[in-house]
Amino acid sequence: MRQFRVRDICTASAIVLATVIGPAHAGKNDDTLRVAMTEEILNLDYNYTTKREYIILAQLTDATLFNINPDTAEIEPSVATGYEFVDDTTLDVMLRDDVVFHDGSTLTAEDVAYSYNWINNPDSESNASGVVERWLDRAEVTGPNTVRFHLTSVYPLVLRDMGARIMLRKAGTYEAGGTVDRDAMANELIGTGPYKVASFEPGTELVLERFDGYFGEKPAISKIVVRNIPDIGTQQAELMSGGVDWMFKVPLDLAESLGATPMAEHLSGPDLRVGFLVLDAAGYTDKDGPLTNVLVRRAINHALNTPEMAKFLIGGSAEAIHTACHPAQFGCDQSIPAYDYDPEKARALLAEAGYEEGFPLELWAYRDKAAAEAVAADLETVGIDVNLRYVKLESLNQVRAQRDIPAYFGTWGSGGTADTAAIARIHFADTDRNLSGDEGLEEMVLAAEQTNDPEERKMLYSKALGRIADQAYWAPLFSYSANYLVSPDLTFPLDPDGLPRLQNSSWK
Template identity: 50%
Template sequence: MRTRTPVKSGICLLGALIASLLAVPADAGQEDNSLVVAFAKPLTTVDRLYSIQREGLILSRLTDDGLFYVNPDTLEFEPLAAESYEWVNQTRLEVTVRDDVTFHDGSPMTADDVVYTYEWVLNDDADTSRGPVIQSWLESVEKVGPRTVRFNLRLPYPMALRDMAISIPVRKEGTYDGVEGRQNSAEDRPLNGIGPYRIKSFSAGREIVIERFDNYYQASPKANPAIDTMVFRVIPDQGTQQAELLSGGIDLMMDVPPDVADNISHLPGVRRKEGNDIRIGYITLDAGGYADPDSPFTNRKVRQAINYAINREEITRYLVRGSAEVIDFACHPRQFGCEADGPRYDYDPEKAKKLLAEAGYPDGFSFKLWAYREKIIAEAVVSNLKAIGLDVDLRFVKLNVFAKVRNDKDMGAFFASYGSGGTADASASTGVHFAESSARNYSGDPALADTVLAAERTIDTQERKRLYRQALNRIAEQAYWVPLFSYSQNYLLAPGLEFPVPKDGVPRFWQASWSEQ
């Protein structure tokens, strides 16, 4: 479907190639009211219960609905297939199910379907991708009225609505009968969702085609999407994506690096849109001495010196660019609970040198800085650190190597990023990185871990804010992290395509449309 000859990757396209591509009309999607989007990574299943990929989340917001969803404007969790809900107490949630929702096979959604879905996720043999997470907080589910479902929690868990919105699409009762575990996600089992689009065809690793579902319930905020048909083509190579966009083979590129966007967004037939993302960049320091008990990073003055040494403003402005912003704490400012008044570390290399001397390292020391992405940013960080007398060896490796060494707690310092799964809550950043059991937690601070855990064990919003403020202030005071910046998202679009840039970095293509010309 509108395929073109691949080209080699690269920021600069040859002039002759550009000219030939621009000769091809790029408005095919507008003519037939379709939308073709490039996926960089393949999906092995269209069943969200068996996928944790970002691409799977993007697709599921079109083909599936959960009881709740993430409001694209407020990023709060609100009813979707649920009509209403009530926290009866800290560990009991009752949900009233809508009575006007239809599965793609035409059958009505009922409370029994909701109970079946959650009981399947709670079943160890089902082997769903998020089963262990849901099982950690959900004890049981039961139907207590014609349209009422009760969720009995193991413990207070404020992110229950988040997990239900992002990870658990409603499935028709009996969907997985007669099969076991991950066989449920096999290609020959058609997806029977309740979303505004239904699967028309799925070729694993190549292409997914979806079409608008005309019997979608009108009360949904996703009702009446403008696009008739959407196609998601797997095109791993950025250069090939560029060529396809210029030729009309695709209508939209996501996650476009700033330098690529700079080079082709000025060409005829291309529009650029950018916006913020909940993803943040940071440096973790081995304050707990896991990799080396005698590490200089066990000294707070050394960690503070690292914070003062890095010119976050210039790195953000000139390397990350777009709508990226400097961050001061271990979370994204858009996340609930990301409010603190602890110390902020402005760029001050002289103060950094003074702190190193006070810590007993007037001539600096040697260490390895690990990284797996954005090498140019990692190199800028290294340059800043060398300027205060530190001998830094940048160990730039592939993600699988990075993850193994990090999880083995064998890094003195590492530069990384985290997207929080698009969740606008500090539990998805601060909680993940400073929980006692987290492989990312190098602080060695059990009191901090207890504070983070307490924030995840109450549904009292004011108490959660207080606890996260306490945790964030502690992280800043002890300089366990070097918070760097938020990320900026770049999209390249065909002319006439209207698409609101998401606030959390997760596109909602049911909002897309073609403008009248």
């Protein structure tokens, strides 16, 4: 399944370059962790961004009301010291009195209430609004260090949402002078996290310095420099020469090759991201098309050699999955029947459905090209004529929003949230990602978010996942493995949820 590619040449070139240049390992010498990121960093305010890179940065520059313990998935205090449910839809949150913004001002209950009310305001157009509007009516100050959250309905994930998504801002931040400014924190962020922004050149470099006024445990490393380096070969060369100490999203073959040298260490750990095919069962693209036939969708599931994809294309801790969620997530019932890899059965199902000679299928993808090509090859083996359209994510999103996408290879990381709700709502409720057309399924998924009873939630998710599998609305593929390359001088702990926490790094 593996082919010789250009990036293999890049690997070899990087090793040769490292041999010539030799290690600098300046990071340890000047206590500066230098990080490489492929994606451009253009906006420092996670209230207005989404990608994994921005989550990593938000962990450094911001603090939330609660933390999610990556080892136990339990909710722990952070800016909040505690909470109390007055009733099912009224939540009181108590705050620390020693939380300081990077400009030296003390965080108040007014700041917290403003942050939540602003994001819940349609005028904010925040990327986090979709999370808050599920459950928040309003937040009100009830004391010097207490905020009361009025919920629109019972919502069992409210504390988890508070811990994962909403960054705290000073009251009036986005409305200074009476004018709405959604970019107020985009370049000169004032947060409450362990690092503060020292300088920022969008798309080029971000320099963070340890914030002495941080209320929590101080990070071991005093400075972090995040460099935008879009070319993976350049990242490798920089790592091997000591210009970079940390890189992630490393393809398996590259990570293994460079990690075998004394100049870099390959780390591989779990990741909550999963890959899958979404199939237009509802017939948005063709009301009488082959994908509206459950036998065809089941054939597609049987046609895919997901164990080999996981082993050879993703590697590390990646595994084949058979449910529309990550096995480590709460409610992800693994007793759901699986579709074994069986090309002959796939052909038989296609014939039974009236497609013995196959049919043309336009398959869209935006990442992991080798995996997308493997999927296409497996489908072609059973007679489906695949036109693989490999595009930028923005293009795929536009086509999907127009309901003009018959099938696509997608991935979802759940924001590091170990709960099936983090993947089920956005893919099987009222969004353009839901191509099932199954209103009953949507009701099950939403019902699981309207009860605080964990056993009832499990039952509802089991029913929903069973229905997804039986009707083959998805073809689940594999979980991901997080591959990193780091300086031999760096200690970088790996957490079970796969979210990189650079603030926990230290020098050996």
